[in-house]
Amino acid sequence: MGNRTFIFVLLLITWVVLSGQFDAFHLALGLISCALVTWMSSDLLFRNRQDSIWERVHEGWKLAWYFLWMLGQIFLANIAILKLSLSPNAMEQVNPSIVHFKTKLKSDFAKFLLANSITLTPGTVTIKIKGADFYVHAINEAAAAGLDGEMERRIARIYRSEARAPEDGSQRKGGS
Amino acid sequence: MLKGRRRNFEDMIIINTISIILILTGLLFFFGSVVGVLRFPDFYTRMHAAGKGDTLSSLLVIMGFAVYHLGQIHWMDFVWADLLVVIKLLAICAFIMLTSPTATHALMDAGYEDGIEPLTHKKGNALREPKVKGRG
Amino acid sequence: MGHSGKEAAEMNAFFVWAGIALLLMMVPVFYRMNIGPTAIDRIVAVNVIGTKTAVLLVFIGTIFPGGRIEMFVDFALAYGLLNFIGSLAAARFFHRSKALGGEIDVEGEAEEF
Incomplete structure (x- = not known):
């Protein structure tokens, strides 16, 4: 109700x-x-309907802080893009690879949030989500090294339902 | 009732300056995005420029307009329509921030599924020409 | 919303020039839309142009004589929404028809599927 x-x-x-x-x-x-x-x-917006309103508000509050942090990351990403596109030897700095990792987030909304955050942070764009598998396109090695699961832990901290935050981040596997 | 408080000149200057700075920053980032879309070698890298630059530049420009229209409100003879403009501009911001990465991801996914190969470095420092083939 | 005073006129001039700059920066994206080797490059360019058109509508609404900004903000909101739906639909449709990666390759031969 x-x-x-x-x-x-x-x-x-x-x-x-x-x-x-x-x-x-x-x-x-x-x-x-x-x-x-x-x-x-009314059953389309939220998946689990057990939570009370106050938990929703609390999650929303934490989500707002997360978006603030996100905004800083978007700034960094755009400065990186601006530098890269204006540098005369841009093609030497571009070394794309596709990184594959498994996420421990369970709910769809958390995955959506993680995918969008990966897209907006410097040098990485989500290509594909298949269940728990994420395929991420990284523009060079530094960007690929940045995918260490730190963002995932931040998202897991927002939601109580993401039972345990991944301790050691996501284990990365080799490129495609 | 102080008539002067309605159009406080100093406040207007500050608000307009903030708005101008936001809009110019947005245009600068859009410029970077445009140059990236023109220069980058393959579809995936172009998508980097398009997705990120598009999101932040739209966000900044519309935020600048929100600040400007917030400054245009006459607080003495207040009508809700003026404030609703600002709220709607902020709603456009939130909407762009949610949908633009999603659209980027959808296009990326469609291109990847269709077998556009991402270009990678060879042994040397030369870039391989992007080869495109249908994957099924 | 009275546009009176010197600084309001200056702000209007700034908005006009910023809008023109935005419009000029959309021209290279049009170029990418024309030459884009694959179909999805063109969709991306259309998506970028669509987002910027929504922003441009806010510009137009602000410099519109008579202050009809509330009308143009609605336009911008609807345009952004339609742009999102449109690019999703285009990606889905071309994906269905398997025509996304089609391009003339460097040697000038059309690749077959």
Whole structure:
């Protein structure tokens, strides 16, 4: 029940922001449609429905801090791209390889977060996710060495459901 | 009621400067991304430039506009529509930050599945020409 | 939202020139879209241009006389959404039809699948 209320409030905020009308007619329309959507599809947003609202809020708070750290990483990645694309001998610095590793994250959202984070950090882009297997394209050796599972541990720390944070990071295997 | 507080000149200058800096930084990163998309040797490396540069430059430029429009709000005769513009701009930011890497990943995955071979170094320092073949 | 005073005019001029710079920087991406050796290179270029068009809509809305920014922000939001869906659909469609990696290789012979 708590989750349904949470989703309803979330949808209602979205409605109010996007419509920008505050008269009774539009608000009533919003209430009706948000209730309808919540009733029909409330089980789509969250996978495990046991958690309480406060845990959700707590996770959201930790997620916000994670995004702040992420923003710094995106800056570093863009500075690296800018340097690489403007350097006259860019082709000598490019030495791509495909790195394969297994993740210990279980939920889909955590994997999605890890894939997007890998894409946005310096020199690496996720190519493929197959179950627990990640295939990552690294632009040179330094970027490939940077995939030491540190990000994975950060993500695992956000979610209580990711039972145990990987202790030694992910074991990397050779390129494809 | 102080009329002067409505358009505090110093505050406007600071806010506009922040906005200009954000937009110019965004344009700079987009420039790097464009040069990367033009210069990099194969599809995967071009995707590096396109995915990252696109995300951050859009983020910074729209953030700059959010700051600018926040400065344009008249707090004395406040209407919600002005604040909603800022909230919507921030929503575009969040949306881009979520979807742009996802689109990058989807395109990467599609290209990899279709058998575009990533180029790698040979023994020497010369780059192998990207060879493309269907994998099935 | 009154655009009055000298600094507002200066900000408007800055937005005009920044928008023009953004537009000019989209031209090389168009070039990549034209020459892109594989189909997916072109999709990537279209994706980049689409994102930047959403940003450009915010530029246009800000310098639009009469202050219709709230309208253009909605446009930008919808455009960004459609761009995301569109690039996903293009990737999926071309993947289905196995035409993604097709290119004329360096010797000038079309490769067969």
